[in-house]
Amino acid sequence: MTDRDADDTAQDLALLEELRTMWVTYDPPPPDLTATMIAAVAAAGLDDEWEMLTLVSDSADGPVAQVRGLSTSRVLYFNAAAGWSLEAEIDGTDVKGQLLDHPGDMDSVEVALETRDGASWTTGVDEVGFFALTATPTGSVRFAVTIGGRVARSRWLDV
């Protein structure tokens, strides 16, 4: 770049900055626009959407463990917005479960257990959706299910 080109570019950027200031000053967004958009996004349900895997039953909350005689394990059941479900059992370092009601190809499915400190354990599922992995989760964990490149995650759970 020559000095003249550099001057031109600097002049262009300076003029563009002046124009930006002019538009910001003389045609600003209405004062309530941002609040209106935040409300619109909230009303559309986006706040809830990140929790794509909704916890619908947790043995820690009820008598499920006693009924099944799984006194040392924690059984969790999630529903996904897409219609399938995930049942998972955490028993010490053993984590196993099944993906249910997923009509598609199981080859593309991955189930992961993630912790807040960034550790994760990932596995595939067999032809009927069963999975098993060995993990050493501590603190809060969540499940992440990847199907065809899309990830559905649960909220954090304390184990």
Added chain:
Amino acid sequence: MGTMVTMSENRRAEGQLDQSPWNRASEAFIAWRSGDPTAVDELVATMTPVLWHVVRAYGHDRQASEDVIQGTWLGFVRLHQTIEDPKAVASWLITSARRGAAAHARTARRAAPVQDETLHDALPDEEPAEETALRDDEASRLWGAVASVDERCRKLLRVVAFLDRPDYHSLSQDLDMPVGSIGPTRARCLAKVRTALTKGGGR
């Protein structure tokens, strides 16, 4: 007034001095995807003013602009999972807003077959920005200079002025010009503004 400060407000206060809206937007998007449900408010607060200027570049009045921006955010609600690179969230939103604005302009033209400039002049606004600008001589000369260049230049300059890292590829499709010509076109449009300023008795 309460003293509680939310995480989002903290992030905004810290980021205002040294962060562009694009960095703030991608950080908020990453935080939201990582499980901070309040971070989406930060994303909306950061990008809505930028979207305003992008949509206004298409000459829409206040109500139409708000409709397009709301449509952009509702599209984001539906499609955010398709944004693979969180750093691209600002570009994604701007592209979506530009396309919404262009589509709205086509609809408006069908409803009332007039030229863009005529339409822009005829649309009611609470206070036309150019009238506001007349209060300030310097701004009025600048505004007049911009108003005197062709519509394509005006549109390009206002969109580019609010792009941090211009996505020239999608911009070229929307403005129907080759990718390689956007930089030179920007320079030519700025030269036209400069010439108009000179003719107007300015610098």
